Structure formats: structure tokens, C-alpha cells
Amino acid sequence: MEVVDDIAEAHSIATVQRTVLKVIAKPQRIAGPIKEHSRRHYAAAMIAARHIVLFADYAQLYVQDADAHDRVMRAGAAMDPDRPPGGWTYDAVQVHRIALEPHSISVGTAREDLVETALAVHTSPPQLSANAEHIVEADLDVPTGIASVVGCTQPPNPENTLTVTPGRYRARVSYLASAPPTGSDPDVSGDHLRYQIDIWPATQLTALTVIRQGPSPWAG
Secondary structure, three states, rough: OOEEEOOOOOOOOOHHHOOOOOOOOOOOOOOOOOOHOOOOOOOOOOEEEEEEEEEEEEEEEEEEEEHHHHHHHHOOOOHHHHOOOHHHOHHHHHHHOOEEEEEEEEEEEOOOEEEEEEEEEEOOOOOOOOOOOOEEEEEEEEEOEEEEEOOOOOOOHHHHEEEEOOEEEEEEEEEEOOOOOOOOOOOOOOOOOEEEEEEEEEOOOOOEEEEEEOOOOOOO
């Protein structure tokens, strides 16, 4: 596993306030696809970032509060007969590309192989990536203050975590074309993508929202 730290220097609150862009449109608080020009865009300060290459077994990886998620699963949620494994409903697979569980977001990948991902923490929503083919957002509760990127069948790795202020975050997953990571299997089908995960503090509950809908079917 290749892990490269890229820790950005945090701006002061005063600096962030001076650099906030003027709001160009009021935000639309709706579930489902929305027009990109209807969202607010800020000059967000990146607090920290981590670049990760891991194996996406079963074509998925997780961004989660691993300890909090594990406690909920052990308390009985894992035995719920109505619970789709990993949160993968039909819409999650075919439309959203992500699935939701307590303290965890399952991120679908185009390949069951080594994949590239990045986790970044911001003070506020960063600009949307112009090159992303698919962008989706959802809430993520991180009560322990440890946000992790975890492979589906791998135990949490301290090198793949970032320490944040405990609380609720908004998470944005962007799917971007990428070169094959070192060690990937050329015989595995599916596009090489980088899964960019950006999180920032959230004060209100907000439904899962597809910001930019990618093609469907999209993997395999």
C-alpha cells in the first residue's frame, strides 16, 4: 500500500473570512440531482489531506468513523434482516454510486483492484472539480474525531486516517479519470478512477444529493 501525506497549512479564521467568495446563488435544499450553478461556492481552506492507494475488494471502499461504525454494527445493526449489505440499495448501485450506513459511506469503485483515493478536510465546501464525471454528497457523523478510508476486507490502518473535530460532516465524493496506480492488475476490467473524498463541518442534516450524474452503467 502506497500512502503519501500531503498536509496543508490551515488558514486562520480571519483569512478565511476575507477570502470567502460572494454568493452567486441561493443554495437549493433538495434531495436528488441539482443544477451546479444553484450551489454556493466558497474559497475553502484545506486543513489536511491524505493520498491513499488501497485494494477495493468487492469494488468498494469506505470513508467512516471506523470505531463508531463498528460499535453500531456489534450492537445489532449488522443483524437487521432489512439492512442491505453495506447500504447497497438498487439506487445506491445504479445512480448514487455510494451507500450509507451509520458513521460510514460505502464508495463504489469501477474496479476490484488497487485504486487511488484521497481524503481532504476543509473549513467549508471546496470548489467542484470541473473534470469529475460523477459527484455526490452525503452526511457523515464522526463522533470519535477519526475519519478513515478503509478497504472493504481490510482492517483500519492508522496511516489512512485524519484527525478532525468530532461532529457531523458533509462528504463529497468525486470520480475523476486517473492513471493506473503502481501494482494494479492489467487484466481487471473497469476504468481507472481516482475517488476524491472532501469533507467539511456541517451544522444541519442534509439528504444524499447527486451533484453531477455520471453515465450508467458505469463500471465493469
